[in-house]
Amino acid sequence: MQEIRAELSGSVWKVLVSVGDSVERDQEIMILESMKMEIPVVAPAAGTIGSIEVAEGVAVETGDLLAKVAVP
Amino acid sequence: MFRSLLVANRGEIAVRIVRTARSMGIRTVAVYSEADADALHVREADEAALLGPAPVQQSYLDIARIIAAAQAHRVEAIHPGYGLLSENAGFARAVSGAGIAFVGPSPEAIEAMGDKSSARRLVARHGVPVAxxxxxxxxxxxxxxxxxxxxxxxxxxxxxxxxxxxxxxxxxxxxxxxxxxxxxxxxxxxxxxxxxxxxxxLVRPARHVEVQIMGLNDGRVIALGERDCSVQRRFQKVVEETPARWLDDRIRERLLAAAVRAGECVDYRGAGTVEFLVDPTTGAFAFLEMNTRLQVEHPVTEMVTGLDLVELQLRIAAGEQVDLRAGRPRGHAIEFRLYAEDPVRFLPAPGRIDSWTLPDHEWFRVDTGYGAGSEVTRYYDPLIAKLCVHGDDRQAALARARQVLSEIVVGPVTTNLPLLRAVAEHPRFCEDTHDTRLLMND
Structure with a gap:
């Protein structure tokens, strides 16, 4: 499982995938919002979404775990 | 003139508007969110009204709460600043509907320029070049x-x-x-x-050149010179200057005339900015959009004209006939935007300001809403301060810019100061041969 962590502090605006979805490398899986900017979070590699650790609207800090991707 | 003014904004622009209003003897009312209770704009104003929690939807964008605060503090006018509700025609109507003067253009002008497709068609019909x-x-x-x-x-x-x-x-x-x-x-x-x-x-290569206009109460629209804002990241400006030295005089005249026409076709009142992209190789230009409010980078225009654009806005909104002639700009002014962001990837970086050292020079102007002990939160935009220098010519202004950028200390919040220093040293920027891709290339 590859972990996807927040690169900045902000809040989770949109979660674009569900657990079990297969994703491509660089596919947007969620969008964070900070300082009036939307910051896409992308899959680091092709795989399957193993878990989603945050919900829309919650605040996140730099380094917080957002999701895990199972990479074949 | 109004005796009282509510500033429906926060940060540096609220501070800047409050200062001019107070110097004119106007009682000022700030509004603030719970995250901004200790903010500079609240301390600078005569009175302040709490709007609600930090998120803008529950505070600075809450029209009903802002109108209620204006009524509770019995103000005669509301200045919207830039961003937030400044280009919201519904807000302008709600303000007027409450019997309060809106410091800005008519709601019809805001609407006509608010939709980019209709704005393009409108100005094109009036002879303004569009892409x-x-x-x-x-x-x-x-x-x-x-x-x-x-x-x-x-x-x-x-x-x-x-x-x-x-x-x-x-x-x-x-x-x-x-x-x-x-x-x-x-x-x-x-x-x-x-x-x-x-x-x-897509105009490429392109320089971003915009024209400051002022619509007077007798119906005339005056151009107060241009600003070059070609140093951008994510299509947002980082450095702005005036005048655009590289621009041919004949093209400058045509740009100013086109901006005046764009203002005239919406019967514009007050301060506005008409943005263009100019192909520096041919001089061909195309209308981009019109911002129906005070522009972030207006200080550079003030530094070379000696005008106070907020004072003019207030006098025009109060119905005064302002006697305004566009004079020749005096010297050269450059603004650098200090952002709380990672200077490499441009990611927002909220954080605390503990150390905060800014030099003091008569040719250096800082517009800021922060200071030592402030917190730059994730709720609002990342602009910490506008650092503006003036010199007799572009070279002199650039030398002064390099000086102040080396003198400034701000931390531990992450800022784009290293990027600003690099721009001030960048050969293409120094030669004035850069275009809007400068920060994408290197």
Whole structure:
């Protein structure tokens, strides 16, 4: 499982995938919002979404775990 | 003149407006969110009203609460600043409806310029050059591809209801357009509530040149010179200067005249900015958008004209006949935007300001809403301060810019100060031969 962590502090605006979805490398899986900017979070590699650790609207800090991707 | 003014904004622009209003003897009322209780703009104003929690939807964008605060503090006028509600025609109407003067243009002018597609059509009818682009927003990939054939690639895909560089992307090919079109519509809907997109020819290379206009109460629209804002990241400005030294005098005259026409066709009152892209190799220019409010980078215009644009806004909104002639600019002014962001990837970086050392020179102006002990939160935009220098010419202003950028200390919040220093040293910026891609290349 590859972990996807927040690169900045902000809040989770949109979660674009569900657990079990297969994703491509660089596919947007969620969008964070900070300082009036939307910051896409992308899959680091092709795989399957193993878990989603945050919900829309919650605040996140730099380094917080957002999701895990199972990479074949 | 008004005896009282509520400033419906925060940060540096609220501080800046409060200062001019107080110098004119006007009682000032600040509004603030729970996150801004200790903010500079609250301390600088005579009175202050709490709007609500930190998120802008529950505070600075809450029209009903702002009007209620204005009534509770019995103010005669509201200044919207920039961003937030400044280009919201519904807010302008609500303010007037409450019997309070709105410091800005008519709601009709805000609406006419608010939608990029209709603004393009309107100004084009009045002889302002526009880039090749779509008339009606394409709704399907097929319609977009057909329109793109007539425009040619590369092109810009923009949210019709967007502005300030948000919701824009460059599209290089038909395949890319096919891939991103539906996504871009969904994004525009999410961000601006309207999915409509505008396809426009991409001017490249391009310099971003804008014209400061002022609409007077006798119906005249005056141009107060241009600003070059070609140093950008994510289509947002980082460095702005005036005058645009590289611009040919004849092209400058045509730009100023086009900006005046754009203002006249909406019967514009007060301060506004008409933005253009200029191809520096040919001098051809195209209308980009009009911002119907005070512009972030207005201080550089003030530094070379000696005018106070906020004072002019207030006097025009109060119905005064302002005697204004555009004089020759004196010297050269450059503004550097200090952002709380990672200087390499431009990611927002909220944080605390503990150390805060700014030099003091008579040719250096700082507009800021922060200071030692402030917190730059994730709720608002990342602009910490506008650092503005003046010199007899561009070279002198640049030398002074390098000096102040080396003197400033701010931390531990992460800022783009290293990027600003690099721009001030960049050969192409120093030669004035850069274009809007400067920060994308290196």
């Amino acid at each position: 090749r682009g779509t008339g009606n927003p394409p709704r399907t990939v097929a319609e977009a591809l057909e329109a793109a054939n007539g425009i040619g690639f590369p092109l810009m895909l923009k949210a019709a209801a967007g502005g300030g560089g948000i919701g824009m992307s460059a599209v290089e090919s038909a395949e890319e357009l096919e891939r991103v079109f539906d996504q871009a519509r969904a994004r525009a809907e999410r961000m601006f509530g309207v999915p409509d997109l505008l396809l426009e020819q």
